[in-house]
Amino acid sequence: MIVEKAERVLEEHKLCDHCLGRLFAKLGKGTNEDRGKAIRFVLNMERSIRGLGLIEEPEECELCHNVFEKIPELVEKMKEMSEGIEFETFLVGSRFPEEIKEKEKTIWEDFGIDSAEPINREFNRELGKAFGKTTGKDTSKNPDVVFIVEPFSGKIELQINPVYVYGRYRKLVRGIPQTPLPGFKDSIASIICRAFSKAFDGKCVFKGAGREDVDVRTLGNGRPFIVEVKKPRRRRVDLKKIAKEINESRKVEVLNLRFVSAKEAEEVLTKKHRKEYLALVLVEESVTPDEAKEVEKKLRGLEIHQRTPWRVRKARADKVRVKKVYEAEARWIDEKHFELRLVTDGGLYIKELISGDKGRTKPSVSDLLGKRAWCERLDVLNVLD
Numbered sequence: 001m002i003v004e005k006a007e008r009v010l011e012e013h014k015l016c017d018h019c020l021g022r023l024f025a026k027l028g029k030g031t032n033e034d035r036g037k038a039i040r041f042v043l044n045m046e047r048s049i050r051g052l053g054l055i056e057e058p059e060e061c062e063l064c065h066n067v068f069e070k071i072p073e074l075v076e077k078m079k080e081m082s083e084g085i086e087f088e089t090f091l092v093g094s095r096f097p098e099e100i101k102e103k104e105k106t107i108w109e110d111f112g113i114d115s116a117e118p119i120n121r122e123f124n125r126e127l128g129k130a131f132g133k134t135t136g137k138d139t140s141k142n143p144d145v146v147f148i149v150e151p152f153s154g155k156i157e158l159q160i161n162p163v164y165v166y167g168r169y170r171k172l173v174r175g176i177p178q179t180p181l182p183g184f185k186d187s188i189a190s191i192i193c194r195a196f197s198k199a200f201d202g203k204c205v206f207k208g209a210g211r212e213d214v215d216v217r218t219l220g221n222g223r224p225f226i227v228e229v230k231k232p233r234r235r236r237v238d239l240k241k242i243a244k245e246i247n248e249s250r251k252v253e254v255l256n257l258r259f260v261s262a263k264e265a266e267e268v269l270t271k272k273h274r275k276e277y278l279a280l281v282l283v284e285e286s287v288t289p290d291e292a293k294e295v296e297k298k299l300r301g302l303e304i305h306q307r308t309p310w311r312v313r314k315a316r317a318d319k320v321r322v323k324k325v326y327e328a329e330a331r332w333i334d335e336k337h338f339e340l341r342l343v344t345d346g347g348l349y350i351k352e353l354i355s356g357d358k359g360r361t362k363p364s365v366s367d368l369l370g371k372r373a374w375c376e377r378l379d380v381l382n383v384l385d
């Protein structure tokens with residue numbers, strides 16, 4: 001059956017052993033080239049019994065134009081272009097001209113062949129094997145780099161996949177924005193990215209899980225963040241060294257740095273974290289210790305309806321968010337001040353929870369007191385997971 005079919009194909013088409021073997025790729029083991037050689041060998045024995053001429057491998061294959069002979073040359077090119085780039089795993093993809101893919105399909109249809117595999121699949125595999133053999137690198141479904149090869153023009157594209165690092169940052173001083181802002185020399189993002197770019201030799205993008213205002217510190221266990229390093233030329237980087245360099249800024253401190261997948265990175269950024277805050281509340285009209293305790297009691301377990309604050313209305317969609325206060329603890333300081341420690345849903349604006357934002361946040365600390373109250377100072381004590 002196989003030999004008969006092969007004979008009919010070869011009487012009409014001049015195919016190399018790769019292309020012959022690939023017609024029967026799904027049968028048995030071994031490479032397509034070995035398979036093609038074996039089929040041709042048996043076929044020629046039978047033909048000599050029948051007194052027919054041998055069908056040898058042609059000078060030039062009419063389907064692939066001997067593209068598999070280009071592999072050693074392409075491997076050299078791939079090595080050259082990936083020099084100086086650190087990677088452990090790779091993948092090969094290839095672009096074949098439409099006419100070759102069409103011609104291959106026509107042969108399958110004309111001769112009723114359903115055991116074939118497409119040419120690019122064999123080519124990718126063979127090129128990958130050859131590259132792996134000379135470099136000692138492995139192929140992977142989730143590779144560090146991808147080579148896209150145009151075998152006939154010899155054009156090769158090298159894609160370097162990004163690296164994701166998870167961490168938590170503590171903002172130790174007030175007066176730094178999370179991301180670059182006109183009028184500020186530094187930002188959390190620029191301090192962190194500087195160290196990452198240097199170590200990975202790539203372009204860094206910082207993404208925080210939420211943000212705090214310029215005048216708010218973030219303490220305790222810190223706020224989660226992700227750094228995506230695009231086109232890194234180095235990957236085996238000592239994260240402890242990066243942390244040390246960032247921490248020397250004395251403005252930002254990073255903890256728990258570790259490599260994560262793209263999926264984990266996404267999860268970190270979309271998850272809503274509860275937060276613990278410490279706010280210093282100012283009551284111009286004066287406040288007593290009993291009043292402060294009363295506010296504490298009323299806040300516990302309270303649901304807050306918060307319309308997008310006036311000050312961020314241009315940057316955020318105008319809507320009412322319902323958020324909860326889980327814990328509240330008041331500490332009276334003097335006739336005009338008390339401290340509030342709060343645990344709330346992520347995304348509740350604390351300054352507005354205190355002031356009431358002209359009725360946009362209901363109820364507010366001002367409502368509960370029956371007096372105008374302001375947030376004079378705010379720290380994020382912990383971002384809870």
Ligand SMILES: [Zn+2]
Binds near residue numbers: 017020061062063
């Ligand atoms: Zn061929």
